[in-house]
Structure formats: structure tokens, C-alpha cells
Amino acid sequence: AQTVTQSQPEMSVQEAETVTLSCTYDTSESNYYLFWYKQPPSRQMILVIRQEAYKQQNATENRFSVNFQKAAKSFSLKISDSQLGDTAMYFCAFMILGGSEKLVFGKGTKLTVNP
Amino acid sequence: DTEVTQTPKHLVMGMTNKKSLKCEQHMGHRAMYWYKQKAKKPPELMFVYSYEKLSINESVPSRFSPECPNSSLLNLHLHALQPEDSALYLCASSLVQYNEQFFGPGTRLTVL
Numbered sequence: 021a022q023t024v025t026q027s028q029p030e031m032s033v034q035e036a037e038t039v040t041l042s043c044t045y046d047t048s049e050s051n052y053y054l055f056w057y058k059q060p061p062s063r064q065m066i067l068v069i070r071q072e073a074y075k076q077q078n079a080t081e082n083r084f085s086v087n088f089q090k091a092a093k094s095f096s097l098k099i100s101d102s103q104l105g106d107t108a109m110y111f112c113a114f115m116i117l118g119g120s121e122k123l124v125f126g127k128g129t130k131l132t133v134n135p
Numbered sequence: 136d137t138e139v140t141q142t143p144k145h146l147v148m149g150m151t152n153k154k155s156l157k158c159e160q161h162m163g164h165r166a167m168y169w170y171k172q173k174a175k176k177p178p179e180l181m182f183v184y185s186y187e188k189l190s191i192n193e194s195v196p197s198r199f200s201p202e203c204p205n206s207s208l209l210n211l212h213l214h215a216l217q218p219e220d221s222a223l224y225l226c227a228s229s230l231v232q233y234n235e236q237f238f239g240p241g242t243r244l245t246v247l
Contacts, residue, residue, distance in 0.1 A: 063223055065238035111177055125177035
């Protein structure tokens with residue numbers, strides 16, 4: 021069974037600084053997607069960034085970037101120039117390519133950006 | 136239109152009531168999902184519809200009854216719920232294969 025582990029239940033960062041959220045996963049599959057979802061207090065789940073396992077280049081989306089280490093099964097999210105609106109629960113998620121389309125979520129990291 | 140909409144935003148119901156949650160998308164997605172989310176927990180998958188057919192039921196109690204009348208609409212019919220069913224119910228959609236899921240804003244359900 022596929023598992024996703026987020027080892028940091030809570031983190032905080034000062035506005036304008038950089039923070040990295042950790043995620044590791046376990047699978048025997050070779051083709052899969054990895055995602056970071058953000059869920060602010062409004063509770064809307066928003067896709068932040070996506071990484072295809074077959075791509076060696078790390079995905080980047082504006083201030084958000086990932087460090088994807090396939091051999092180590094690690095998928096961390098870096099948020100640069102943190103903003104107050106980045107305060108949210110962040111979920112790392114995994115989906116097997118050609119599988120049942122079931123997303124496997126980590127338990128989440130609650131990020132607070134302080135002014 | 137690149138969003139998933141859900142109605143109502145909030146719902147309070149008694150244990151003997153019958154109510155329905157509605158989810159709609161107009162992105163041409165052919166897979167739609169219901170998730171249940173408790174506070175401070177990740178979403179838990181309940182049902183998946185693919186091409187309007189139920190493809191996954193994650194052993195959900197029969198008091199939850201999904202329905203997919205067409206490719207844009209997904210309903211969740213609720214009957215004889217328990218207080219522990221109180222949660223945020225999220226709907227999501229995706230292209231048929233291998234794409235990310237887009238989530239709606241959710242319906243916050245309280246069962247008294």
C-alpha cells in the first residue's frame with residue numbers, strides 16, 4: 021500500500037522568509053504523480069503544485085517550488101517570500117499513474133505565517 | 136469555467152431528516168469524487184464516479200447514497216445520519232485519467 025508521511029504537524033515562518041515543508045512517500049510503483057494541496061481556514065482545497073515522477077526537473081509555480089528526490093522518495097515544498105495568505109494546512113498527496121485515481125494524502129502540516 | 140461548485144455551504148440536519156448535497160462542474164471532467172473531511176485531518180475518499188458510473192465505493196455506510204445524473208452533476212443523498220457524520224464534505228473532479236483533482240469549497244454538515 022502507498023503511504024505519504026508529513027513529519028511536521030505544525031510550522032511557523034516570518035513574513036517574507038522562506039520555509040520548507042517535508043514529505044516522504046512509499047511506493048513500489050515507478051509512474052506516479054505527487055501534489056501539494058493548500059487548505060486555508062476557508063477550507064477550500066487548492067492545488068499548489070504538481071510533479072510527475074518521470075520528470076527530473078523540479079516543478080515551480082511562482083513562489084512555490086519542490087525538491088523531488090525520487091530515489092529517496094522525498095517531495096518537499098519550498099515557499100519563498102512567505103505571505104500572510106500562505107497560512108493554511110498543506111497536504112502532500114500521491115497518485116499512481118494508471119491506477120484507480122485514488123489520491124493518497126499525508127496527515128498535513130499546519131503552516132502559520134507571522135507578520 | 137474552471138471551478139467546482141457545491142451547495143449548500145452549510146447544512147444542519149436532524150438524525151431523521153433526508154437531505155442532499157449537490158456538486159457541479161462544467162470543465163468537461165468525466166471523473167467526480169466525494170470526500171469526507173474531519174477537522175485537522177486529510178480528506179477521506181468516499182465515492183468515485185467515472186463516466187457517470189460508480190467505480191469506487193470506499194465501504195461507505197448506506198445512509199450515504201451518491202448519484203451522478205449527468206457528467207456535470209454529482210449528488211450525495213443523506214438519510215438517517217449520525218452525529219459522527221458531521222464533517223466537511225468535499226466534491227472534486229478530474230479528467231478521466233491521470234490528472235489532478237479540482238476541489239469544490241465543501242459543504243459543512245452538522246448532524247444534531
